[in-house]
Amino acid sequence: MNIPWANIIVILILGVIFIVSSWFISRKVSTADEYISGNGKLGVAFGTTSLLAFWITGNTIMAAPEAAYGLGVIGAIAYSFLGGVAVVSFSPLGKRIHEIIPHGKTVGDFYKNRFDKKNYYFFMVMLFIYMFGLLMTQGIGGGLLLEQIFDVPYSLAVVLTFIIVIAYATMGGFSSITGIAFFQVMLIFLVVIIVPPLVYFSTGVAPIYRGMAEFAPEKLDLLLPAGILFMFAGAMFAIGEVFMDNTFWQRAYAVRKDKLMSIFALAGVGWFFVPLATATLAFVAIGTNQAPEEVNQVAPFIAQIYGGNFVSWVFLVGVWSALASTIAAILNALVSLLIHDIYQSLNPRADNEKLLRISKILTVAIGVLALLISLPKFLTMLQMLIFLGVINAAFVFPIIYGLFWKKLDATVAFIASILAIIVGYVVYYTVGDLQGVVASGWVSFLVCWVGSLVKPANYNWDKLYRVGQSQASEVKRK
Template sequence: MALPLINIGIVLLLGTVFIGVGWYFSRRSGGTDDFILGGGQLGIALGMTSLLAFWITGNTMLAAPESAYTYGILGALGYGMLGGAGVLLFALLSKRLHKVIPHGKSVGDFYGTRYDEKNYYVFVSLLVIYVLGLIVTQGIGGGVLLEQIFDIPYYLAVFLTFGIVIVYAYLGGFRSVTGVAYFQVLLILVVALVVPPLVYFNVGFGPVYERILADSPAKLSLTAPSGLLFATAGALLGIGEVFMDNTFWQRAYAIRSDVVAKTFGLSGIGWILVPLAIASLSFVALAFDQTPEQVNQVAPMIAQIYGGAFSGWLFLIAVWSALCSTTAASINALATLLMNDAVPRVKDDVSEDELLRYGKYFTLLVGVLGLLFSLPRILTMLQMLFFLGVINVAFVFPIVAGLWWEKANPQVVFVATTTATIVGYAAYFTIGANQGIILSGWISCVITYGGSYLWPKDFDWGKLQRVGQDVTAGGDGT
């Protein structure tokens, strides 16, 4: 099969624009603080675009329609809660962060100081697995999308996507990623506002509703047990993703403290509307018996069939922009976590220039690992998301308890997170994905709060206050 050179050229052209914008913003990136947080003075506008560009992922654009196609209207609503609930609740958490640990830079700063070394290493190890998994979902999404709409072979599509992202994430770290995100989120929002109405203008709302009501009425039910289970597990999963993901902690510190809660709140509301709009394309597929080769291809397929070539191209641009923005933000978040947390723990007296070099090395390492793990299509995007959810929800309650309750016991938290993860995966593989996530969350909650109530451990909040100012802070948490 001949390579579609024109289509490859279009992707490279758009990627060149991303790299150019990233290079422009990288010129203002001076040291490690800029590479990690971009200076820490983002306002509402740039803060929202940075959050939306990261959190409107390839999952949002491809797995949200997959959820609606699989679970019907509860799938669409459940996916909206999956991401929106976590960001809305993080608005409260972000305000608390600025008060409790005002000079922190990463989730590792908090977790390693609030608890202890064994908790820190368990947390970071599972966080690395989660972030790499999230990056892989974006790589798979990029490959599937360019293969579906642009006829670019899957492996080449993955290499193109990661190659472009790694370059501009390497150039300026957080500054480059945030600068490009402003451009990317505009593309994403335009498409979310244009493509679904264009498709429904061509097919009509009435025919879609009537055909689903006649042929698949269960898809319109608000009481379907499988849909309710998905919505419940999805909300827990989304909260866990947001609370655990260093990308959100980065942005909490990068946004000014006086507007951080408002920025997260508005971003959560704005985010919910995007998956709901895109997921509505799945109802057209259900109504007219359009079956995709892979279920996570349903949205681009419908955009192309019923919206025409223009709609298909717009959808491609939006989803690929979302994939790139999330991949870049995740690579930067994991690289800077390792740069800020891991390097000082294993190497004394690291200079700022040396630390910055480590940040760039980690950017290349994480990007290349994400590329390699994306090549085999092991799971769909939604399946990967729920597989990782067992990890995410195990840490929600320890994080909340650690921020607001001085009695949270590190020994109890260690038992809670390890037990929840092990039992959650046992249930995931023997009962079901949704049940595994819910069980992981409840076990973590009961052990964390019940155990700490029975065996309380006082914590000195001054340890968190000294993080970022005292070189000895951030280790024992005992």
């Protein structure tokens, strides 16, 4: 096997930049809270780039063209719609989170205190399954990217990506990840600004349109039923991703309260244009009647053919930065959950030094485990997102109702989520994958709504407001 060392060196150089930057940032991290939650409050610039760096994932740049290749123009619009709407939709939730649970740290704080133990344990299990699944899609994306463009063997590419990310994420935790995110977002936007225009400069817009009309005219249909289904099912599972993902709850607490609405709105609008731009690369494949070996390789496949070496390098650097930033954010979010919701519950007297040490050990352990489960290529990135979307959709309404309506009973919330997942996966395997996501969301909504009318609760919001107050007071005294 001939290993392209020159290509690997490019990634190593980028990795060294991230690692060195993380080392400088980590020197200011001295407590476990800083490691998992960061220092102070993020303003508009760093708050927005932190969100974008996490939410612009390998899926955004690789799976969006996959959706466009399969569903045409409506697929590109639908993929862009689902993620942008999801982030903007979190704005009112973030504001509400600050109002009713101002001293919380994780989504686990909300679920543990708003509902009961059975809800909390079930939610945490589903959350870990989802987050590990998302980690796996990023590992797969990194492996496919390096394999397709630079001929790096898939397994070596996955190992290389995770080792670099584990190294810089372990050093300074949340502070390092958000600090490097600003630089990573700039690299990501290079892909949007440079790659599609240069590819279309080479091919021409009119020839691609004529080619699509000749080879796949149905993919120009803006009312394609499968595309419309994907748009609404996609919005459902994307909103579920955002609402249940601890990464977004971390950032809701990390940003300034007075800037929260504008930060999430800017991030949602900014995100919309990234998948829309990269998805247009799929139109070139359709219009020229070319097909990659694997459908989720369509974007790098076209960039390599029509953009030349320069575009390939830009695509590699930008997309790999997106993968790295998302993997790092998920690692930190998982560590935050494990430390705050599990380890500290079992060891409430653990001192700061021990918590910080355990946090770093967990970052490495989770990273290595994610590396191992990313090695098999048994689903495409888009297929994995839809599969996990059944879980995401099931928790949308328990979270919304739980934050805004005191009448939602804990048992009703539990029945809603577990029944939604069961029905969702039955429909997923018997009718269709997207239909399974829609069914999960509808069951969750109907059970929460009807159950709250039949068996209304009278939850006391003060219970959530008191969460973490003693720790917050202790921090202020120090």
